[in-house]
Amino acid sequence: MSLYLYGIIGQTEAIDFGPIGFKGGKVISLPAGEIAAVVGPPPAEIFAKLHKEILIAFLLAHQKTLEQVMKKNFVLPFKFGTILKNESEMIEILKEGRKPLIDLMESIKERTEIDVIATWEVTRMLQEISEEDPEVLVLKKEMAKGNADPVLIGMCLAKALKKRAEGWQKKIKEKLKGHSVACADHDLLNDTMILNSSFLIHHDKEREFNRALEATDSDFQNKLRFKCVGPLPPYSFATVTIKRFDPEEIRRSAKILGLNGKAELTFVKKVYKELSRQCHPDMDPNLSVQKFEELNRAYELIFDYCKDKPRFLSREAVEGSVRLESAIPQGGLSDAA
Missing domain, CATH: 1.10.287 (Helix Hairpins)
Structure with a gap:
């Protein structure tokens, strides 16, 4: 019977985590020496054939399961969608990968991930730039005289907006990196988002990191909206995948x-x-x-x-x-x- 592999924990005994898997599926740990695989029944759906919205729902369910396991165990996450043929294959993988898995877990077991997203109101930012940016102000004066193309002003505004976004993103990361072990950047999903990053922090530094984030929020005087998600398993820093040929x-x-x-x-x-x-x-x-x-x-x-x-x-x-x-x-x- 195939198994869905959520992650690895340091555990020598089997654990029943209850119905926390996909659609209430039972999740358990299967030990192999000092480590154990957190597994459950795979969903009937084939991920590669799903629409984006449905796939995201399964991804969130995958993450929710890991977060439940993480409440009592450090978990090294496997890539979303990892399915093994049977228990024998899972045991063989754990035995063969025992040392690198244990080494990786040891390197990050006292750390956790916190995701930070910063967004702004594009209209408000453009208005500020149009009133403050020297180059834009010059073009506006020229346009009032009929000597400047409105398209040129639009291009100038877009350039200034991008420059501000990059500058503010750099400032935020500089303020937070001093309270973290590592940082991983992710794609910006739309024009309102200027930061989408994950920070790896020590467990005992979580409050310190949150205080730094609050201070950063205050520095920007409500011009940005910050969203903080965590603590999470280290998805962005040590996700394990299984490669087939x-x-x-x-x-x-x-x-x-x-x-x-x-x-x-x-x-x-x-x-x-x-x-x-x-x-x-x-x-x-x-x-x-x-x-x-x-x-x-x-x-x-x-x-x-x-x-x-x-x-x-x-x-x-x-x-x-x-x-x-x-x-x-x-x-x-x-x-x-």
Whole structure:
């Protein structure tokens, strides 16, 4: 029976968290040594085929489950939508990934994520800029004389608005970064949003961070609206994913490289080096550029497939091959100065 994987906790015994999963599904922990997987029944729906609004509802349910688990256990979250074939596959993944998972949990277990969003009223900001910005004021005077194009004023306003947004975003982050371990930026969803960032903080620094946010809010004199969400599992800093490989793509790539049986990294590099010499267009103008590009793509896939350990190339072996990968911000999770 397939399992939906929410995350990993440091626990040696099974725990029944109750009906907190998708649509009231029962969520439990399945231990494997010092760590345990937090799992539940997967939803019947196929995420890839859902409309955005419905998919967001499932994502929020996923996060809500993790937040419930987090009330009593530090949880290392897995990527939304991670589904395992059965309990045996889950146990195998935990055993194989035991050390990196434990190391990652140790590096962030005393930390939590707080998400901060800052928005403004665009109309109000444009009005302020039109009354304060020197370049806009000059253009307005010229337009009154009939010497300036209104379109030019609009472009100038947009430029000044963007500059203000970037400047204010920088100020906010400078004030908050001193109270956090790391910061991760997310896409701005619309013109009213100037900041959409996640901050990783020590558990015992949460009040200090909130005070800094309140002081920042006061500094902007109600020109911004701040929304703070947390504490949360460290979604933006240490989400773990499971990578699978397509057996047919591996078969085609192995054929291009002339590989059989097993892919071992040192040998794969040696084969690629020799083949790249033979079919590189710079060696012979008559050689196909397309063939060389196919060789590169094949090498990149097989390299990725066997970079952690030698792997067999049979369909059955590829279908059973999974790898844990964790997303950690550039620069790591070392304490901020």
